[in-house]
Amino acid sequence: MNATDPQPGPARPHTGRRRNEAAHRAILDAALRLLAESDGTPVTIDAIARTAGVGKQTVYRWWPSKGAVLLDALSDRADQDVAGPDTGDLRADLRAFVATTFDAARRDTSASALRALVREAARDPHLADLMQTFTATRRAALRELLTRGRERGQLPEGADLDLIVDQVYGVFWYRFLLGHAPLDADAADRLAESLVTGAR
Known part of the structure; x- marks a missing residue:
């Protein structure tokens, strides 16, 4: 490389893991909140994704069904509390x-x-x-x-x-x-x- 070649910029921090963790937490929190506020209305994957601010495919990446999300959300809260x-x-x-x-x-x-x-x-x-x-x-x-x-x-x-x-x-x-x-x-x-x- 000579002096006139563009210099590489500083390495960008890898943020994918942090984004994944934030999305995972947002989904669990959204599922628990929707269940708490449901008043008899079924909680759907669409609603969970919308409340968490993610796409449906992001939810399905980690959970196969609505029930699996709700179970994880309840278990996670119990483990914390x-x-x-x-x-x-x-x-x-x-x-x-x-x-x-x-x-x-x-x-x-x-x-x-x-x-x-x-x-x-x-x-x-x-x-x-x-x-x-x-x-x-x-x-x-x-x-x-x-x-x-x-x-x-x-x-x-x-x-x-x-x-x-x-x-x-x-x-x-x-x-x-x-x-x-x-x-x-x-x-x-x-x-x-x-x-x-x-x-x-």
């Missing part, structure tokens, strides 16, 4: 898990989205499958926490972990859907204490 600590103290870990689960369900978007999903799942088999998958992932996260406690000897070897999981989510869904009592920190503390003490 619900603590899954491993402090070595089962009582403290269970209390944190239950408290953050209860707290997340009191937030407007999460609560509205969950209620919409429950309502729609009653008449849409595809969404009923989605609901089952979502609840199974949350149950698995709690069961893993309990398994660690049992392995450390903080629960008896014969403790029925599935029954403990049922009790946590039984209280959660009963109070969430019927609203007869609060899902607050005090309820979370009392439930965690009762379950650990009872299992012993």
Whole structure:
């Protein structure tokens, strides 16, 4: 290259990954918001793409269906909101898990989205499958926490972990859907204490 040849410009930063991450996040946020605001109106891929500011093909690049997007959006929000600590103290870990689960369900978007999903799942088999998958992932996260406690000897070897999981989510869904009592920190503390003490 001689002195008169044009000099190469500075290397441009690679922004494709950042754009992809931003689009992915926008789609998840849009899906959750639309579900929360749906009021019985079906959420569509078109609506999700339009709200996220992307094309439909961008959505289909990552998810095969509307249900897959909604499942990812709900699971992603739950992973963000619900603590899954491993402090070595089962009582403290269970209390944190239950408290953050209860707290997340009191937030407007999460609560509205969950209620919409429950309502729609009653008449849409595809969404009923989605609901089952979502609840199974949350149950698995709690069961893993309990398994660690049992392995450390903080629960008896014969403790029925599935029954403990049922009790946590039984209280959660009963109070969430019927609203007869609060899902607050005090309820979370009392439930965690009762379950650990009872299992012993």
